[in-house]
Amino acid sequence: MKFRAVIKQTDGWWIGWLVDLPGVNAQEETKEELLESLKVGAQEMLEAEVPFEPGFMMDAIDIPEPEWA
Known part of the structure; x- marks a missing residue:
């Protein structure tokens, strides 16, 4: 899997986040x-158990990979 990362160096630090996984x-x-x-954060987010209330279901959808510049 590939995720888009926005990164920047500022004040001696590198900061960044994943556009496709808010919160990472x-x-x-x-x-x-x-x-x-960022890789570790993405792995942890994708492996996290998500509690569901009765009546909810989880499903997976397939989305073609975009052509990133």
Whole structure:
């Protein structure tokens, strides 16, 4: 899977977040550490158990991968 990451270096830190997984963001001292933290955050978000109320169901949908610039 691929997710779009917005990253920026500011005041000696690298900050970033995943556009496609709201809530996954990180701040690290190097770009490499930032990208690794974003990967870990994405994995943890996708593995998280989601509690459902009675009557709700979970399903998966297939969306073609976009062509990113």
